[in-house]
Amino acid sequence: MNTTDLGYLVQFAFLIGAALFAMGLHQMNSPASARNGNRLSAIGMTIAVASELVFVANSGPGIGNWLIIFGGLAIGGLTGLRMARTIAMTAMPQLVSLFNAVGGGAAALLAIDDFVRLSGQRTPEGALAGLDGWLIFFIVVDVVIGSVTFTGSLIASAKLMGRLKGQPIILPGGRFVAAVAAIVAVSCSIVLVLAGAGLFNYDAWVLDVLLIAALVGALVFGVTMVLPIGGADMPVVISMLNAFTGSAVAMAGFVVGNVILIVAGALVGASGAILTKLMANAMNRSIGNILVGGFGAAEGSQAALTSEGGTVREISVDDAAIQLAYASKVVIVPGYGLAVAQAQHGVRELADLLEARGIDVSYAIHPVAGRMPGHMNVLLAEANVPYPQLKEMDDINPEFERTDVALVIGANDVTNPAARTDRASPIFGMPILDVDKARSIIVIKRSMGRGYAGIDNPLYVNPKTGMYFADAKQGLASLIAAVKAQ
Amino acid sequence: MNVGTLINDLTIFVLAILLGFEVISRVPATLHTPLMSGTNSIHGIVLVGAIALAAAADNPLSGILAFVAVVFAGANVVGGYWVTDRMLQMFKRRPVPKADEPAE
Numbered sequence: 001m002n003t004t005d006l007g008y009l010v011q012f013a014f015l016i017g018a019a020l021f022a023m024g025l026h027q028m029n030s031p032a033s034a035r036n037g038n039r040l041s042a043i044g045m046t047i048a049v050a051s052e053l054v055f056v057a058n059s060g061p062g063i064g065n066w067l068i069i070f071g072g073l074a075i076g077g078l079t080g081l082r083m084a085r086t087i088a089m090t091a092m093p094q095l096v097s098l099f100n101a102v103g104g105g106a107a108a109l110l111a112i113d114d115f116v117r118l119s120g121q122r123t124p125e126g127a128l129a130g131l132d133g134w135l136i137f138f139i140v141v142d143v144v145i146g147s148v149t150f151t152g153s154l155i156a157s158a159k160l161m162g163r164l165k166g167q168p169i170i171l172p173g174g175r176f177v178a179a180v181a182a183i184v185a186v187s188c189s190i191v192l193v194l195a196g197a198g199l200f201n202y203d204a205w206v207l208d209v210l211l212i213a214a215l216v217g218a219l220v221f222g223v224t225m226v227l228p229i230g231g232a233d234m235p236v237v238i239s240m241l242n243a244f245t246g247s248a249v250a251m252a253g254f255v256v257g258n259v260i261l262i263v264a265g266a267l268v269g270a271s272g273a274i275l276t277k278l279m280a281n282a283m284n285r286s287i288g289n290i291l292v293g294g295f296g297a298a299e300g301s302q303a304a305l306t307s308e309g310g311t312v313r314e315i316s317v318d319d320a321a322i323q324l325a326y327a328s329k330v331v332i333v334p335g336y337g338l339a340v341a342q343a344q345h346g347v348r349e350l351a352d353l354l355e356a357r358g359i360d361v362s363y364a365i366h367p368v369a370g371r372m373p374g375h376m377n378v379l380l381a382e383a384n385v386p387y388p389q390l391k392e393m394d395d396i397n398p399e400f401e402r403t404d405v406a407l408v409i410g411a412n413d414v415t416n417p418a419a420r421t422d423r424a425s426p427i428f429g430m431p432i433l434d435v436d437k438a439r440s441i442i443v444i445k446r447s448m449g450r451g452y453a454g455i456d457n458p459l460y461v462n463p464k465t466g467m468y469f470a471d472a473k474q475g476l477a478s479l480i481a482a483v484k485a486q
Numbered sequence: 487m488n489v490g491t492l493i494n495d496l497t498i499f500v501l502a503i504l505l506g507f508e509v510i511s512r513v514p515a516t517l518h519t520p521l522m523s524g525t526n527s528i529h530g531i532v533l534v535g536a537i538a539l540a541a542a543a544d545n546p547l548s549g550i551l552a553f554v555a556v557v558f559a560g561a562n563v564v565g566g567y568w569v570t571d572r573m574l575q576m577f578k579r580r581p582v583p584k585a586d587e588p589a590e
Contacts, residue, residue, distance in 0.1 A: 035574035056541040076560025084568035102558035109555040264531040270506025374518030381576040
């Protein structure tokens with residue numbers, strides 16, 4: 001088959017691939033069809049990659065090129081597979097972040113490679129032959145976004161893995177370095193685009209140096225952008241970096257003239273942007289506010305101590321067990337502390353026990369419970385909790401008034417009534433779970449320590465609240481034993 | 487880059503963004519993490535571009551850049567789809583008794 005006809009066929013295969021991506025994403029809007037949706041998307045990916053391989057084979061690449069392709073596929077594929085198979089579900093956010101890094105990195109590399117190939121090509125008059133203003137525009141946007149994503153995601157991942165401190169890391173002069181890096185990246189990019197548009201007639205090496213400067217500026221900016229952001233804001237940052245990667249891939253599509261990269265990149269960019277917004281809304285923060293960073297570090301110390309003077313009522317495991325065992329409706333409010341303690345299975349066991357006693361049990365899931373939106377749902381699904389029992393905030397809040405016992409495990413800020421009532425509170429206005437409206441409340445908590453926001457929670461001094469001080473996992477184990485004894 | 491190609495590509499780009507907004511905004515919060523992971527694997531499509539560059543590489547620098555790009559994108563695609571599937575297979579309407587996952 002001649003190359004042109006084959007090219008058309010491959011384009012058609014890309015169209016099918018792109019359609020499968022869109023259909024797959026659409027099917028992910030319901031838990032029942034989501035797995036199928038992901039498979040459709042994977043089939044689309046397989047079709048796209050296989051068609052590209054056929055197209056490439058027809059152009060007769062050398063043995064060295066085949067080695068690069070299959071060697072790279074084997075190494076990358078096996079590494080990715082190994083990580084995907086072994087990662088703990090609690091560690092999902094850092095894996096997503098790692099895949100953002102490599103995706104963004106790959107997109108940047110595509111543009112750099114294209115640039116290096118074309119910057120040396122000149123017309124007989126000495127003007128740039130292959131690079132025009134538009135092409136350079138897409139190249140530099142790709143390189144800058146891809147590089148920021150690469151280093152930013154690596155830092156985010158390292159923070160979540162605990163290789164770096166999770167708290168905001170404020171380096172002396174960090175803001176200054178970030179600003180300089182951003183200015184270098186942007187100004188070099190602008191000069192490059194103008195050169196491509198024919199305003200300057202630089203030698204190839206000048207162009208290369210400019211691109212390298214933009215690249216280094218973007219890499220440094222990625223690091224300095226994420227370092228000062230605290231652990232609680234990390235999900236928003238990862239989601240934003242996911243959107244960045246999508247945009248970088250779409251730009252790479254413009255650079256190499258490949259439509260499926262444009263479509264897939266745009267889909268990811270758009271979805272990432274929406275998710276980022278949803279997450280920021282759930283925390284009642286603007287994205288700009290999060291990027292400025294330092295939330296936990298700066299505001300915690302001066303937060304109003306609203307619960308001063310109240311007394312905390314501590315209850316024993318048997319008190320808690322009796323309350324639960326003789327309730328008719330129990331709502332469990334899991335938080336990140338539960339995930340850290342790996343106590344999801346314990347929660348499930350307790351819920352089964354209560355259900356066996358004829359008690360109506362459901363779970364109240366705050367949109368930002370866990371480390372990513374929906375992360376808590378994944379953790380509970382891993383413990384075999386059926387998803388119809390997981391209630392979203394807006395659905396469960398009206399039910400708290402009819403709830404006998406709200407059992408709060410490892411959640412803090414998302415249950416803080418100060419968000420509704422106390423204008424002085426830093427979290428005022430954040431949508432919360434109305435746990436305090438339940439007839440009684442049991443809080444399992446290790447100590448009176450504060451949550452991410454670093455503020456006191458008046459829920460704990462509410463006369464209806466009983467505090468059961470224990471690690472989530474051990475506490476649940478004792479609670480299960482105590483309920484069984486009832 | 488000729489203007490016709492540019493306009494065509496921009497049209498596709500803008501429509502795909504609108505499609506992305508439309509498709510995603512209906513997804514319930516329950517599925518946000520798998521969704522993030524699923525879109526995460528889709529940006530692995532950059533693999534197609536990396537393969538094209540690897541096939542065209544005719545000097546050591548290009549070869550190295552393309553190789554790293556293929557490794558990165560390959561990990562993104564395979565790992566991304568696999569872990570998304572691993573997550574989604576756990577979403578069940580009714581719990582099915584099964585052996586506990588190996589200790590983590």
